[in-house]
C-alpha cells in the first residue's frame with residue numbers, strides 16, 4: 001500500500017513521462033521539417049521510450065493497489081532556433097526528470113518504501129544514460145556547426161537508432 005503522498009508523486013510522474021513523450025514527438029516533427037530524418041528518428045525512438053517509462057509507473061501503481069489518474073498534457077514547445085537548441089532543450093529536460101526522480105526517491109526513502117525505492121533505482125540508473133546521450137549528441141552537433149557534411153553524417157548515425165523495449169521487469 002502506497003501512502004497518498006507517494007501515490008500522488010508517482011501519478012504525477014506517469015503524466016510527466018507522457019508529457020516527455022509528447023515533447024520528444026514535437027522535437028521529431030521539428031527535425032522532420034528541416035529534412036533531418038535521422039534526427040527525427042532519434043526523437044521518435046525517444047518518444048517510445050518515454051511512453052514505456054509512463055507505462056512502467058502506470059503498471060507499478062496498480063500492482064501496489066493504487067489508481068492511476070491521467071491529467072491534461074501540456075502543449076509541448078515547437079519553436080526551436082536550430083538543431084542545437086533542440087538538443088539543449090532535451091538535455092535540460094532530462095536533467096529536470098532526474099531531479100524529479102530524486103525527489104520521489106527521497107520521499108520513498110523517508111517512508112522506507114523499499115519496493116518503490118527499487119523501482120526508482122531502475123529509473124535513476126536509466127537517467128545516467130539519458131543525460132549522457134543528449135550531452136554527447138549536443139557536443140557532436142556543436143563540433144559539426146558550420147559543417148553541413150558533418151551534420152548529415154550525424155543525421156545518418158541517428159537514423160540507425162532502433163527502439164528496443166527493455167526486457168527487465170524489475171520493479
Ligand SMILES: [Fe+2]
Pocket residue numbers: 017020049050053097
Ligand atoms: Fe523517462
Ligand SMILES: [Fe+2]
Pocket residue numbers: 020050094097130
Ligand atoms: Fe528520458
